[in-house]
Amino acid sequence: MNYKIIGRIIAEILWIEAIFMFPGLVISFYYNELVAARAFGISELIILAVSGAFYWITRKAKRMLYAKEGFVCVGLAWLVMSILGCLPFYISREIPRYIDCLFEMVSGFTTTGASIVPDVEKLSKGILYWRSFSHWIGGMGVLVFLLALAPPDGNKGGFSMHLLRAESPGPSVGKIVPKMRQTAMILYVMYIVLTILDVIFLAIGGMPLFEAFCHAFGTAGTGGFGVKGDSYASYSPYLQNVTTIFMILFGVNFTCYYLLLMKQFKSVFTDEEIRLYFGIIIGSTALIAINIRNQYETIEETIRHAAFQVASIITTTGYCTTDFDRWPAFSKTIILMLMVIGACAGSTGGGLKCSRFLLLTKGLRRNIHYVLKPHQVQVVRINKRTVGENVLANTNAYLSAYILIIMTSVLVLSLDNFSVEANLSAVLATFNNIGPGLAEVGPTCNFAGYGVLSKLVMILGMLLGRLEIFPILILFSPSTWK
Amino acid sequence: MNYKIIGRIIAEILWIEAIFMFPGLVISFYYNELVAARAFGISELIILAVSGAFYWITRKAKRMLYAKEGFVCVGLAWLVMSILGCLPFYISREIPRYIDCLFEMVSGFTTTGASIVPDVEKLSKGILYWRSFSHWIGGMGVLVFLLALAPPDGNKGGFSMHLLRAESPGPSVGKIVPKMRQTAMILYVMYIVLTILDVIFLAIGGMPLFEAFCHAFGTAGTGGFGVKGDSYASYSPYLQNVTTIFMILFGVNFTCYYLLLMKQFKSVFTDEEIRLYFGIIIGSTALIAINIRNQYETIEETIRHAAFQVASIITTTGYCTTDFDRWPAFSKTIILMLMVIGACAGSTGGGLKCSRFLLLTKGLRRNIHYVLKPHQVQVVRINKRTVGENVLANTNAYLSAYILIIMTSVLVLSLDNFSVEANLSAVLATFNNIGPGLAEVGPTCNFAGYGVLSKLVMILGMLLGRLEIFPILILFSPSTWK
Numbered sequence: 002m003n004y005k006i007i008g009r010i011i012a013e014i015l016w017i018e019a020i021f022m023f024p025g026l027v028i029s030f031y032y033n034e035l036v037a038a039r040a041f042g043i044s045e046l047i048i049l050a051v052s053g054a055f056y057w058i059t060r061k062a063k064r065m066l067y068a069k070e071g072f073v074c075v076g077l078a079w080l081v082m083s084i085l086g087c088l089p090f091y092i093s094r095e096i097p098r099y100i101d102c103l104f105e106m107v108s109g110f111t112t113t114g115a116s117i118v119p120d121v122e123k124l125s126k127g128i129l130y131w132r133s134f135s136h137w138i139g140g141m142g143v144l145v146f147l148l149a150l151a152p153p154d155g156n157k158g159g160f161s162m163h164l165l166r167a168e169s170p171g172p173s174v175g176k177i178v179p180k181m182r183q184t185a186m187i188l189y190v191m192y193i194v195l196t197i198l199d200v201i202f203l204a205i206g207g208m209p210l211f212e213a214f215c216h217a218f219g220t221a222g223t224g225g226f227g228v229k230g231d232s233y234a235s236y237s238p239y240l241q242n243v244t245t246i247f248m249i250l251f252g253v254n255f256t257c258y259y260l261l262l263m264k265q266f267k268s269v270f271t272d273e274e275i276r277l278y279f280g281i282i283i284g285s286t287a288l289i290a291i292n293i294r295n296q297y298e299t300i301e302e303t304i305r306h307a308a309f310q311v312a313s314i315i316t317t318t319g320y321c322t323t324d325f326d327r328w329p330a331f332s333k334t335i336i337l338m339l340m341v342i343g344a345c346a347g348s349t350g351g352g353l354k355c356s357r358f359l360l361l362t363k364g365l366r367r368n369i370h371y372v373l374k375p376h377q378v379q380v381v382r383i384n385k386r387t388v389g390e391n392v393l394a395n396t397n398a399y400l401s402a403y404i405l406i407i408m409t410s411v412l413v414l415s416l417d418n419f420s421v422e423a424n425l426s427a428v429l430a431t432f433n434n435i436g437p438g439l440a441e442v443g444p445t446c447n448f449a450g451y452g453v454l455s456k457l458v459m460i461l462g463m464l465l466g467r468l469e470i471f472p473i474l475i476l477f478s479p480s481t482w483k
Numbered sequence: 484m485n486y487k488i489i490g491r492i493i494a495e496i497l498w499i500e501a502i503f504m505f506p507g508l509v510i511s512f513y514y515n516e517l518v519a520a521r522a523f524g525i526s527e528l529i530i531l532a533v534s535g536a537f538y539w540i541t542r543k544a545k546r547m548l549y550a551k552e553g554f555v556c557v558g559l560a561w562l563v564m565s566i567l568g569c570l571p572f573y574i575s576r577e578i579p580r581y582i583d584c585l586f587e588m589v590s591g592f593t594t595t596g597a598s599i600v601p602d603v604e605k606l607s608k609g610i611l612y613w614r615s616f617s618h619w620i621g622g623m624g625v626l627v628f629l630l631a632l633a634p635p636d637g638n639k640g641g642f643s644m645h646l647l648r649a650e651s652p653g654p655s656v657g658k659i660v661p662k663m664r665q666t667a668m669i670l671y672v673m674y675i676v677l678t679i680l681d682v683i684f685l686a687i688g689g690m691p692l693f694e695a696f697c698h699a700f701g702t703a704g705t706g707g708f709g710v711k712g713d714s715y716a717s718y719s720p721y722l723q724n725v726t727t728i729f730m731i732l733f734g735v736n737f738t739c740y741y742l743l744l745m746k747q748f749k750s751v752f753t754d755e756e757i758r759l760y761f762g763i764i765i766g767s768t769a770l771i772a773i774n775i776r777n778q779y780e781t782i783e784e785t786i787r788h789a790a791f792q793v794a795s796i797i798t799t800t801g802y803c804t805t806d807f808d809r810w811p812a813f814s815k816t817i818i819l820m821l822m823v824i825g826a827c828a829g830s831t832g833g834g835l836k837c838s839r840f841l842l843l844t845k846g847l848r849r850n851i852h853y854v855l856k857p858h859q860v861q862v863v864r865i866n867k868r869t870v871g872e873n874v875l876a877n878t879n880a881y882l883s884a885y886i887l888i889i890m891t892s893v894l895v896l897s898l899d900n901f902s903v904e905a906n907l908s909a910v911l912a913t914f915n916n917i918g919p920g921l922a923e924v925g926p927t928c929n930f931a932g933y934g935v936l937s938k939l940v941m942i943l944g945m946l947l948g949r950l951e952i953f954p955i956l957i958l959f960s961p962s963t964w965k
Contacts (some may be wrong), residue, residue: 069855083603245645316673334897338890361883368880369960371873373551374954391853397879398850401843404882415816421921422903439903471854478851 002125003480005062007074010164012055013142014078018086019048022131028211029127037125040093048085064160069481071163075144076476079464082143083107086135095128101452107460111467112349113213114225114436115427115459117449122230129139133215133282135223138451139467140251140349141192142168167472171346172357172396177259191258192305192349198227202208204238216320223350225319225436232324236303241322243404245305245312249282252316252344253358260414273383274356278345280313280354285311285339289332296328314339316412318347319436326443333439342427351434351466353403359383360396402470404461406434413458417451427451432462484964487544490554491680492646494537496625500568501530503620504613505570511609519607522575525797530567546642551963553645557626558958561946564625565589577610582935584733589942591617593949594831596707596801596918597909597941604712608693614708615697621949622704622733622831623674643667649954653828654839654878659741660890667891674741674831676723679704681729694874698802702729705832707801707918714926720787723804727787727794731764734798734826755866756838760827763837767793771814778810783963796821799833801918805936814919822911833916835885835950841865842878884952888944889914895940899933909933914944925946 022045029038049261066074077272087106088094096105101117108115109132118124124132138146144164151161161181177184196217203213215228226235231237233241257269287379290300290307297303306323314336343352363381370379381388407428414424419441426438436443465473467479475481504527511520548556551914569588572578577588583599590597591614600606606614620628626646633643657667678699685695697710709715715723738749751757772782772789779785788805795802796818807818825834845863850863863870889910895905901923908920909930919926930941947955957963 068857072854180743263565328902330897330900331894333903334894334906337903338894341890364876365880365883365887368877369953369956371876372554373957373963375873377552391857394846394853395850397882398847400879400882400886401847404886405844405847408823412813412816412820415812418812420904421812421815421907423818425903425907452852471851474851475855 002073003067003070003257004064004321005059005063005065006064007077008055009062010074010144010147011078011081012052012059013147015048015052015055015085016144018082018138019045019052021134022048022086022089024134025127025131028038028130029125032126034125034127037089037093037095037127039129039229040091041127043092044085044088047088051081051085066160066163068163069475071167072472072475073481075164075167075468076464076472078144079110079468079472080476083464085112086110086131089128091130093128094126095124100456101449102171104448104456104460105132106135107463108431108436109133109224109226110139111434111463112136112139112224112317112351113431113434113463113466114219114444115431115438115463116226116436116447117456119447119449120230121226121228129215130211132226133224133228134312136222136223136226137196137218138167140222140224140420141188144168145188145271147186148182149189151182161197168468169347169353170351170467171254172392172399177256183323187259188255190235191255192221195247195258196249199243202243202247203240206237206243207237208240216244220244220318221349223248223251223312223316223318223344223434225377227320233309233320236322238301241305241309244320245309248312248316248318248320251318252278252312252348252350253346254347256347268384271384273359274345276356277359281339281342282308282311282315285315285335289328289335292332293328309340310336314435315342315352316344316348317433317435319430320439321444324444326445337426337429337439340354340426340433340435342381343433353400354432356383357396357399360388360393361400363388364393364397399470402474403432406465406470410458410462414451414455419450419457427459428462431459432466434463436464484555485545485549485552487541488546488548488946489552489559490537490628491541491544492629493555493560494534494541495536495629496564497530497567499625499628500564500620501527502679503616504568504571506616507609507613510612511607513925514608516607519571519575519577519609522571522573523609523613523880525574526567526570529570530756532954533563533567534931548642548645550645551650554954554957555963556951557646557649558850558946558954560626561592561950561954562958565592566594567780568613571610571613575610576605577606582938583931586930586938586942587614588617589945590913590918591615591708593916593945594618594621594704594706594833594914595916595919595945595948596701597913597924597945598708598918598929599938601929601931602712603708603710611697611710612693615700615706615710618704618706618708619678619700620704622706623645623670626650627667627670630664631671633664634690643686644801650950651829652833652949652951653736653836654842654881659738669690669741670737673737674703677729677732677740681725684725688719688720688725690722698726701802702726702800703733703831705730705733705798705800705826705830705916707795709754709802710732715791715802718804720783723787727791730794730800730802733800734760734794734830734832736827736829738829745896750866753866755841759841760767762798763821763824764790764793767797767817771810771817774814775810775885788804792818793821796917797824797832797834798826798830799913799915799917803919803926806926808921808927819908819911819921822908822915822917825915835882835915838865839878839881840877841956843882845870846875846879881952885914888947888952892940892944895927896933896937899937901932909941910944913941914948916945916948 026041083106087102090102095100149163199217200213219226260269286308290304309322343354344350346354348354367379410428411424423441427442430438508523565588569584572584580586632644681693683700701708742751768790772786791804792807825836826832828836828838849861892910893906905923909924912920
């Protein structure tokens with residue numbers, strides 16, 4: 002294990018974190034929130050000191066990395082980033098207990114958006130910025146950002162490939178262009194442009210600029226932290242619809258936008274994952290709208306709420322315009338299913354991902370053929386290309402791990418004696434990086450009621466979900482450290 | 484597709500059904516229940532007439548069968564057997580609606596034990612016999628019974644192999660001895676001996692002989708239909724403990740008993756599935772006992788209830804001595820997990836099966852190794868033997884199908900607007916062939932409240948669960964009939 006390069010990358014990540022945190026200090030001063038400003042200042046110093054120490058220790062590191070180090074590196078980086086990143090919450094005493102600060106920070110970076118803050122409107126502006134911006138950082142990934150910045154000095158042992166693979170969501174990592182560094186840059190440019198577009202559309206609708214930025218960060222990262230207690234309920238229909246559209250856009254595989262820029266329209270419109278994704282959104286919205294028709298006054302309102310919630314849950318954002326915990330069982334069940342399915346691979350969204358769903362159903366169909374005709378060789382194709390057996394095996398292993406983790410987590414949470422529905426939805430909502438669950442953790446409630454053990458399990462669950470299980474499993478697997 | 488042999492086998496199955504139903508007629512006469520006797524008589528005539536018609540149509544059938552026909556045959560046989568087998572319930576008017584009769588019959592044959600009967604103590608003795616005996620038939624499988632009886636006249640196209648494979652539970656079918664017919668005979672002899680032992684032990688404890696037989700049938704098939712409204716709650720601790728032990732015994736792979744008879748003790752005691760199965764039983768009983776300690780008066784009572792419920796749920800039997808819906812969330816969550824895990828492969832129990840659990844976790848571990856070291860070939864071993872890749876692929880496909888079916892079923896059930904907990908547990912309890920669920924379908928309630936569509940979904944779910952998905956999927960797959 003090349004410990005030095007791991008330490009070096011963590012040092013660089015902390016550097017980036019300190020830079021990203023800096024606007025929090027500025028905003029705090031601007032709004033004259035001196036306690037928050039002091040907290041940001043102290044946090045910056047601590048993070049820079051730790052980063053500096055790591056730099057010094059690893060000054061002779063060789064930029065060489067294999068698969069195992071790549072996974073360990075990503076897992077560790079996210080842990081350290083969260084442990085130090087939540088210092089402003091703690092030092093400013095705006096969130097009194099450290100475990101809650103860590104929960105909130107991990108929820109931010111993993112773009113979950115599950116909160117333990119009882120009244121978000123009491124938080125200072127600087128803290129609100131940092132909560133929302135953590136979604137933006139976590140959405141596309143901080144290591145991807147690092148790769149986009151890094152000097153193109155060699156790629157020993159598949160250096161950047163391993164980092165990108167460990168941090169990017171989806172069953173197989175698509176390189177947009179042959180060079181990893183350029184891929185990372187293209188991803189971030191598209192990400193920034195889309196975020197700015199979102200800000201502009203929100204500002205046009207009359208949303209104050211600070212709120213527009215916070216919400217755009219939360220939408221872009223498919224996170225869900227907002228600045229109001231009722232999330233999106235009190236905003237105008239225009240602002241709600243803009244957010245519906247942008248949530249859906251950020252749930253699309255970013256490779257598609259690059260293909261659109263390259264005018265390869267056909268390959269986008271025939272993409273099986275894209276078709277499934279939009280098919281599920283339209284189908285679920287229609288079914289829910291019919292089911293909740295009598296809860297709202299006009300058809301426009303019904304469809305708007307249905308579409309917003311569907312977009313919010315399938316992309317694992319977690320904003321809401323209405324309390325879907327009060328919908329009938331059928332609509333709530335659709336919501337639970339959308340939590341599991343999730344957005345497209347290569348987007349900022351979480352969940353199992355539409356492409357995994359495609360792979361699993363196609364793998365199932367192949368197996369039925371195999372049972373009937375054991376002597377015929379069958380391959381699984383997506384977009385007319387054969388899917389490698391290792392991708393299929395990986396997807397199946399992912400599903401097994403997914404279920405084992407959910408079962409274990411629900412069991413631990415059940416010690417706190419909430420309802421089975423609350424526990425199951427809390428685990429699904431954190432592990433799939435969504436945010437709100439049902440019942441005791443529904444859209445109008447928060448996660449503060451759970452005990453420390455449950456919170457730790459959910460913190461781990463959020464990291465497992467965002468990093469797609471393997472980096473965290475490998476980080477905590479004894480055989481990695483032998 | 485060799486339609487004739489399928490028709491011929493269905494004719495033979497109906498013959499066997501008519502014979503098995505005959506004691507119902509005798510019992511009804513003996514207890515002077517003339518309405519039930521008449522219902523049994525008419526049902527017998529109808530079944531024999533249908534059987535005769537099938538015989539005549541298929542008189543020139545060749546005993547030759549391939550995998551596809553094997554699955555279709557098993558799927559169809561179980562459907563026809565249920566559709567005609569529930570006639571006594573309907574003709575006697577003891578269950579007024581046909582959909583409920585079918586639900587009860589399928590619940591019987593699939594050894595589920597979920598009931599729509601509001602007061603089981605009002606049923607006549609003949610009907611009680613038939614309900615319980617259907618568990619016994621379904622537990623080991625009626626086609627296995629047919630194979631045990633069939634003349635050893637050739638085995639074209641793997642005739643008996645395909646039938647046994649389609650009807651027997653578990654990821655891979657173990658032949659006990661090279662010849663299928665003998666394997667089937669050995670299985671049934673052990674099954675009969677264990678059932679008689681159960682009857683004897685129950686009778687010693689003072690249970691009336693009729694009740695002892697009914698309960699032994701329900702225990703042997705891991706079904707769960709009883710003769711009392713409170714299931715096992717009012718029986719003596721001795722009778723409860725005897726049933727705990729026999730439930731556990733019937734959840735063990737029957738191959739193990741054969742190995743014990745052959746004095747191969749070591750291979751039984753080192754069997755990984757057996758170890759996992761007993762490990763889960765002991766662990767869950769201990770955890771639940773600690774968790775529910777203050778709900779019962781003595782430690783003996785606490786452990787007895789914990790062990791009974793754990794044995795009942797993991798073997799998917801479904802008897803109960805206490806209302807576990809009133810246990811704390813932690814214990815209820817363990818119960819839900821046991822519902823999913825299920826008993827050993829090659830037993831009469833349902834669920835995912837312990838061996839599939841082993842395969843899934845080992846497959847997951849292999850994949851982590853693969854991610855870290857892509858160039859090393861890794862094999863999965865169980866009991867020191869390499870597991871074939873097709874078995875692993877099949878297990879993974881099974882898990883995908885399992886989850887898709889559960890999600891779809893919960894969605895349909897949610898239209899009836901029960902709680903999410905009730906719907907999820909109702910689907911788990913029927914699909915895994917257990918019986919009681921939680922909340923509105925808990926141990927003290929029944930399934931009568933659901934609508935016709937939900938009942939049809941659960942009927943299909945019970946068949947999918949008992950026949951392990953593929954026979955029913957293949958039966959309803961359009962490509963089968965092309």
